[in-house]
Amino acid sequence: MGNRGMEELIPLVNKLQDAFSSIGQSCHLDLPQIAVVGGQSAGKSSVLENFVGRDFLPRGSGIVTRRPLILQLIFSKTEYAEFLHCKSKKFTDFDEVRQEIEAETDRVTGTNKGISPVPINLRVYSPHVLNLTLIDLPGITKVPVGDQPQDIEYQIKDMILQFISRESSLILAVTPANMDLANSDALKMAKEVDPQGLRTIGVITKLDLMDEGTDARDVLENKLLPLRRGYIGVVNRSQKDIDGKKDIRAALAAERKFFLSHPAYRHMADRMGTPHLQKVLNQQLTNHIRETLPSLRSKLQSQLLSLEKEVEEYKNFRPDDPTRKTKALLQMVQQFGVDFEKRIEGSGDQVDTLELSGGARINRIFHERFPFELVKMEFDEKDLRREISYAIKNIHGVRTGLFTPDLAFEAIVKKQVVKLKEPCLKCVDLVIQELINTVRQCTSKLGSYPRLREETERIVTTHIREREGKTKDQILLLIDIELSYINTNHEDFIGFANAQQRNTQTNKKRAIPNQVIRRGWLTINNISIMKGGSKEYWFVLTAESLSWYKDEEEKEKKYMLPLDNLKIRDVEKGFMSNKHVFAIFNTEQRNVYKDLRQIELACDSQEDVDSWKASFLRAGVYPEKDQTENEDGAQENTFSMDPQLERQVETIRNLVDSYVGIINKSIRDLMPKTIMHLMINNTKDFIHSELLAYLYSSADQSSLMEESADQAQRRDDMLRMYHALKEALNIIGDISTSTVSTPVPPPVDDTWLQTSSGHSPPPQRRSAVLPPGRPPAVRGPTPGPPLIPIPAGGPSSFAAPPIPSRPGPQNIFAANNDPFSAPPQIPSRPARIPPGIPPGVPSRRPPAAPNRPTIIRPAEPSLLD
Secondary structure: OOOHHHHHHHHHHHHHHHHHHOOOOOOOOOOOEEEEEEEOOOOHHHHHHHHHOOOOOOOOOOOOOOOOEEEEEEEOOOOEEEEOOOOOOOEOOHHHHHHHHHHHHHHHHOOOOOOOOOOEEEEEEEOOOOOEEEEEOOOEOOOOOOOOOOOHHHHHHHHHHHHHOOOOEEEEEEEEOOOOHHHOHHHHHHHHHOOOOOOEEEEEEOHHHOOOOOOOHHHHOOOOOOOOOOEEEOOOOOHHHHHOOOOHHHHHHHHHHHHHHOOOOHHHHHHOOHHHHHHHHHHHHHHHHHHHHHHHHHHHHHHHHHHHHHHHHHHOOOOOOHHHHHHHHHHHHHHHHHHHHHHHHOOOOOOOOOOOOOHHHHHHHHHHHHHHHHHHHHHOHHHHHHHHHHHHHHHHOOOOOOOOOHHHHHHHHHHHHHOOHHHHHHHHHHHHHHHHHHHHHHHHHHOOOHHHHHHHHHHHHHHHHHHHHHHHHHHHHHHHHHHHOOOOOOOOOOHHHHHHHHHHOOOOOOOOOOOEEEEEEEEEOOOOHHHOOOEEEEEEEEOOEEEEEOOOOOOOEEEEEEOOOEEEEEEOOOOOOOOEEEEEEEOOOOOOEOOEOEEEEEEOOHHHHHHHHHHHHHOOOEEOOOHHHHHHHHHHOOOOOOHHHHHHHHHHHHHHHHHHHHHHHHHHHHHHHHHHHHHHHHHHHHHHHOHHHHHHHHOOHHHHOOOOHHHHHHHHHHHHHHHHHHHHHHHHHHHHHHOOOOOOOOOOOOOHHHHOOOOOOOOOOOOOOOOOOOOOOOOOOOOOOOOOOOOOOOOOOOOOOOOOOOOOOOOOOOOOOOOOOOOOOOOOOOOOOOOOOOOOOOOOOOOOOOOOOOOOOOOOOOOOO
16 A cells, blocks of 8 residues: 555544544535546556555556546445445455446447446545545547547547536646647646646656656756646556556555656655655645634534533432432422413513414413404394394284383393303313413423423323313303393493484494504415416505505505405415415405405414404404305295384394493403413412422322433433534644645746647756855755745735746755745845855846845745655
C-alpha cells in the first residue's frame, strides 16, 4: 500500500466519524471527488490505481476506459469490493474486479470500442482508504474507431464536463510528457470549468518515455506554460510491468529512483512522483475538512448547551434513594397542581402560541359554542306557530274563543324551556372533555414515572366524572326551577299590550348598526377558475353588513353585502380540500355576490367555522333549517288560519319570544357559573388538597416512583451523548490546531490556454550572476512559478497583475518557489539590492513596474516538504 498521505488522514476522519456515530449522527464532511481527465492512453487509470494502492482497472492500448467509473472508497475493517449492478456479490480478488469492469463495459457498449455515458459504480471497502469518490473518465479522442459514432469527440467531452463542472470536484489534468503541452485537451477543458485554476492540478505522465536529450524540466518548474497549482510529474508502470505483475510498491520505488537519478529532475525529486501527488490531494482534503469544521463545531456546541441543564440534574442522580423518591413525589404532585391551575386560569409563562388550550377552550365553549346551540332552537318559526295554533284551539275545545288564552302561552313556553336541557348537558360534556385533555397534558411531565402518571390521571379523571353527575343534576334543577313558575311580571317581559303592538315589527334584534362584530381572513371557495379561482380576503362583519377587502389595511374594499334575508348553511368539505366550509345564501333566492346564489367561505379549522357562525348569530344571521323538516312541515301545515286566530298566534308568539329570551339570558349567565363552581374549581381544590392522600392510599411509594425503562435509557443516553459531544468538540479543536492548511497559490498568467496555437514557446535557459557575499545554490536552480509582485497592501491581497506571457529571467533569491508551498510573508519594507554589487554593473533583474515595489521572497522551507 503506497498511499501514505491518505493513511495520515484516515485516523483523523475516523475519530470524527466515531464521535458523531456515538451521538447518533452522521459527520457530513462531504469530501470532494477527484476526477481524472486526459487524452487517450495518457495514464489516467494508472494514476487512480496508484492513489488507491490496488491493481484493479482495465489496461491496454487504445480506448480502454469506455464508460465512466465512479469509484467510491469507503473505510472499513475488511477489504472487499462490490458493484451497484450486482450488490449481493462481494469481490475480494481485485483481478475479478477488473474482469467484471471489462464485462460490464462490454455489456452496455459492445466489444468494438463503443462508448457509453452510463457510469459503472464500484465501491471499494478497505482499512487503507478515506471516504472518497474517484472518477475514471474515458480518454479524449478525435477520430472514431470501430463502433464509435462520428461525433465521438463531442460525446466524450460532454460526458467529462458533467463530472468536472461540479464545484466539489478536484481535476487532475493528465498530459503525457511525450506530447506537446500546448495541445493538451485536458488543460483546455479544465480551464473552461475552472477559470481561476483553484481546483486544477497538472499531472505529467510518461516522463521515462521522452526522447533522449529532451526533458520536461521547464514544464515541471511551471515556467513554460504556468498553472496556478503547477505540475507534478509521475512515472507509471509500463504495460510490460503490469503483465509481469509488478507490485505497486516496487513501481513507486522505481519512480523515486528515476527522479533522483535523472539530471533534469533530481533537484526537484522531492516534489515529483505519486507520493507527492497523493500528498497534494491529501492537503486539499484536509483543507476541505477544515472548512467544514466551523459549522460542525457550532452544531455540536448548540446541542451541548441544550443538554447542559438536564445533565446537571442527572449527574448526582441515585435512583434507589428513598428520600429522593419522597421529595420527587411531593414536588411532582405540587407541580401538577400548579400546571393544572395555570392552564385553566391562564398565565404569562409557557404560553401556547399555536392553538387554544385549557381555560381558553372552555371560555370558547361558554361564550361561543353554548350560545350558538341555544340560538339554533329559536328559528323553527313554522313549527312554533303551528304548535301555538293547536294549543289555542285545544284549550278552547268546542267553543270558539274570543280572547287569547294564558294557558297556551304557558304550555308553549314550558315546551321551549324543556328544549334547553339538551344544549346545557352538551355544554357540560364539552367542558369535561377539555378538563380531561388538560389533565393529560399536565401529567405528561410525569412521564418519567409511568405508574405515578397513570394513577394521577385515573384519580383526577374519576373525580371529574363524579362531579359531572352533580353538575348535570344542578343544571337540570335550574331548568326545572324555571319550569316551576312562569314569571310574567318580570321587568324585561313585554306584556300583553306590547305583544299586540309588536305584531307588525320584525322579531330580529340587531346590535348597534356600526358595531364591528368580527374581523378575520376567510377564503371565498366557489369562484370558478375562469374568474380567478378561490381567493383569500379580509372580512369585516358588522351588525348590518358583511364586507371584504384585499388585505387587513381595509383600504381596497371588494364588496359589501347587506345582512337582510341572509342565512347560513353547512357545506361538506371537498374530497381533496383540507379546509372547513360554510355558506351564506339569500332566503329570497337572489344572487348573493355577482352570479352566485351562495358564497362558500372556508376556514382552516372547524373551530374557526363555529366561531364565525357564532359571530353571524350575534349579527342576526341564523342557520338554515333542515330541508327535510321544512318539507314535512309544509305538508302538515295545510290548514288555514282565520284572521282572529292569526292575531292570537302572533301575540302569543311575541310573548313566548320575549319570555324565552329572558330564560336564555338567565341560563347563559348561570351555566358557566354552575360549571365553574361545581366542577372546575372543585377539581382544582381536590388536586391541591386530596390528590396526594389518594395516591398514597392507592399504592406504596416505591412502586409509584418506579422509573420507566425508557427514562433510565434516556438518562444513560443523555449522559453518553453529553460526554461524546464534549469529546467531539475536543477532537475538532485538535484538528484545527494540528493540521496544516496551505493557502491557495497566487494566480499565474495562464492566457496561453486560450491563445496557444499548437506550438510551445522555445524553452528558456537561465543564466544568473550571483552577487558577492551570497553563497551559490547547492541544488541548482529551484523550480517554481515566476515571481509575482505583490501589492504593498499586505499578504492577503492576491490580486496580482498578470506577468508577461514570455517568462523573464528568474529571481535568483527565490530559494524555494514550490507551487504548493505557502506564500511568503511580506517583509515590512521592500528588501534592497545587496550593497556588494558595484555601481555600473547591469542588474539581471527586470525593472519593476511603476508604483509597485518588487518583493523578494525569503527562503523558507515548504510546509509540505
